[in-house]
Amino acid sequence: MELIDGKKISEEIKLELKEKVAKLKEQGKEATLAVIQVGQDPASSIYVKNKKKACEYIGVGSVSYELSENTTEEKLLSIIDELNERSDITGILVQLPLPKHIDEDKVIKRIDPKKDVDGFHVENVGALVVGEEGFVSCTPNGVIQLLKRSNVDITGKHAVIIGRSNIVGKPMALLMLRENATVTVCHSKTKNLKEICKEADILIVAMGKPRFVDHEYIKEGAVVIDVGIHRDENNKICGDVNFDDVKEHTSKITPVPGGVGPMTIAMLMYNVVSAIED
Ligand code: NAD
Numbered sequence: 001m002e003l004i005d006g007k008k009i010s011e012e013i014k015l016e017l018k019e020k021v022a023k024l025k026e027q028g029k030e031a032t033l034a035v036i037q038v039g040q041d042p043a044s045s046i047y048v049k050n051k052k053k054a055c056e057y058i059g060v061g062s063v064s065y066e067l068s069e070n071t072t073e074e075k076l077l078s079i080i081d082e083l084n085e086r087s088d089i090t091g092i093l094v095q096l097p098l099p100k101h102i103d104e105d106k107v108i109k110r111i112d113p114k115k116d117v118d119g120f121h122v123e124n125v126g127a128l129v130v131g132e133e134g135f136v137s138c139t140p141n142g143v144i145q146l147l148k149r150s151n152v153d154i155t156g157k158h159a160v161i162i163g164r165s166n167i168v169g170k171p172m173a174l175l176m177l178r179e180n181a182t183v184t185v186c187h188s189k190t191k192n193l194k195e196i197c198k199e200a201d202i203l204i205v206a207m208g209k210p211r212f213v214d215h216e217y218i219k220e221g222a223v224v225i226d227v228g229i230h231r232d233e234n235n236k237i238c239g240d241v242n243f244d245d246v247k248e249h250t251s252k253i254t255p256v257p258g259g260v261g262p263m264t265i266a267m268l269m270y271n272v273v274s275a276i277e278d
Pocket residue numbers: 139162163164165166167168169186187188189190193206207208209227228229230240260261262264
């Protein structure tokens with residue numbers, strides 16, 4: 001069994017981006033990411049802080065909007081309109097989740113697709129479906145990088161994905177299809193989940209259920225990617241996969257923490273940089 005080291009791979013990517021940003025600066029191209037947070041959800045505040053830190057590290061600008069919990073939808077939309085117009089702002093990110101009185105869909109659709117570095121806008125999702133260029137959702141794109149940079153051959157492999165959310169499962173399936181895998185998507189209504197997973201050469205788990213997947217779901221020698229992040233009853237971080245039970249049955253596996261987690265910000269930075277590349 002070999003560990004897929006997401007921390008190391010994400011650092012490699014950020015270093016490559018840092019070098020690219022320096023070159024783009026010489027050509028007079030600069031990126032600035034606008035990050036908008038509504039309310040003070042502690043987890044969101046940590047994510048926002050880490051995103052700003054990553055911008056600083058790779059050498060791109062960031063501006064942040066910390067809006068109060070009771071900000072109106074109208075106010076948020078008007079800030080997005082303003083940022084869409086500003087030529088110095090090259091990427092816009094609205095930290096989710098938003099307070100209940102704000103329609104997330106409406107907010108995402110308001111972002112200029114060319115500045116939608118999260119890759120959530122329907123125009124970017126549509127581009128992924130038909131194989132056109134566009135921003136790709138960061139977490140699933142990070143999984144592709146983990147596989148490629150760990151020399152996992154994806155072509156012709158049977159990839160099973162557990163989860164069909166708009167931000168992980170669905171784009172993950174499309175990306176694996178683009179990489180020529182044979183793809184099966186499982187979800188909460190899937191029958192015979194265990195049997196299907198046992199046929200996977202590459203099993204990608206994004207179901208939001210702590211340590212759900214044990215060795216009975218694993219074909220001997222499979223590659224296992226765990227997207228889940230939870231805190232267990234002892235406040236320990238764990239994934240959707242029961243790592244200790246599964247690891248010896250895999251050829252390669254991502255740990256939690258230190259697997260998929262660090263890749264999300266690295267791929268966000270990738271999108272921020274690609275916004276100014278052409
Ligand atoms: P979600 O709750 O939106 O989706 C979960 C999916 O799993 C659903 O499509 C559901 O149908 C499926 N599912 C749930 N129970 C199931 C079951 N018993 N059998 C089969 N399928 C089942 O979650 P999400 O936003 O896609 O996130 C999934 C996990 O990944 C969560 O643990 C989340 O915290 C984590 N996550 C991590 C990152 C990262 O940066 N590493 C980013 C996003 C999400």
